[in-house]
Amino acid sequence: MRFVCVNSAMPARRLMPLLGLFLLSIVPFSSAAEAEEHTAYPLTLKNCGHTLTFTSAPKRAVTLGQASTELLLSLGLADRMVGTGIWFGPVQPTLKADNDKIPRLADNAPSFEAVASTVPDLVAAQYTYHVGPNGEVATFEQLASLGIPAYVAPSDCEGKEVTATSNADGSRTKPFTLGLITQEIQELARIFDVQSRGEVLVHQLERRLERAVAGARQHRRSPQSVAYWFSSSRLEGDPWVAGQQGVPAYISQVLGLDNIIQSNDEWPSVSWEHIAAKDPDLIVITRMDRRLYPADDVEKKLAFLRSDPVTRQLKAVRNNQIIIVDAQSLNPSMRVLDGIEAISKALATSHTEPSR
Structure with missing residues (x-):
């Protein structure tokens, strides 16, 4: 050829x-x-x-x-x-x-x-x-x-x-x-x-998108704020979180969520202090087999969120509103619908009352 x-x-x-x-x-x-x-x-x-x-x-x-x-x-x-x-x-x-x-x-x-x-x-x-x-x-x-x-x-x-x-x-x-x-x-x-x-x-x-959108409408609540954490070069460092125009932004649009990060960068590095100031209702984190960075490990992400002095005070952490999705579902791929469905299901089955 x-x-x-x-x-x-x-x-x-x-x-x-x-x-x-x-x-x-x-x-x-x-x-x-x-x-x-x-x-x-x-x-x-x-x-x-x-x-x-x-x-x-x-x-x-x-x-x-x-x-x-x-x-x-x-x-x-x-x-x-x-x-x-x-x-x-x-x-x-x-x-x-x-x-x-x-x-x-x-x-x-x-x-x-x-x-x-x-x-x-x-x-x-x-x-x-x-x-x-x-x-x-x-x-x-x-x-x-x-x-x-x-x-x-x-x-x-x-x-x-x-x-x-x-x-x-x-x-x-x-x-x-x-x-x-x-x-x-x-x-x-x-x-x-x-x-x-x-x-x-x-x-x-x-056909699958049509079903996902219809299902999301049934579970849609009042606007909820969200942050998407993919990984980090250091657990104690600034996380790579989703900007406002990538795959997670599309998922948020479909599900009626409000992404707290207003950046055109696909995965900008943002301080936890900045995230704490926005205090999202939900945090979506990724699970993957890749181990290039410490925060590729979902269990390390969870442990950090629940132990760090800043992150453990986040509303989403206190209310256990942490949703785990496959990393590929937040990448541009045929698995985007997996992300929509997983987050929609988590929202539909969550009964946690907000913290006062």
């Missing part, structure tokens, strides 16, 4: 309608779905400031980022995957059998050499942090020099920028929408010539 990778200005794109995400089970593709309209090659599309041209469907893909891995697996492409890397936790149970057949290059970021050794004809990445101008794994140019095109999730580059004034997760110039995930599904389905599978997946996700 031959491709051309050229830098170009990213055109303005109209965000697609809000569509929701993740499948708890993968429905077998019907014979009708298999009778899909085939991709006309050469296929050219713009992605994260680059123009990619494919002359045929990729046969050897490497995915960097759990969301990218689960997306290709959900499209039934396990037989075309030759390596994965960058994991937060276990793969979805329904995808485990297929995922077990794919070599894991690293739990975190694999080296450029490890990726190149698989001789991929496509690298699909979840974050520009790993494949981008200063990519931890590779730059676009490094991969292109070996004839390898790189596709990065639109959610990490459209309506978002990484600058010297923002943290490594970047700053959003436009709010995240689930339409960005749908765009990724449809574009990868076209690249791999499985367009009908992509449409089946999108349709299933649309």
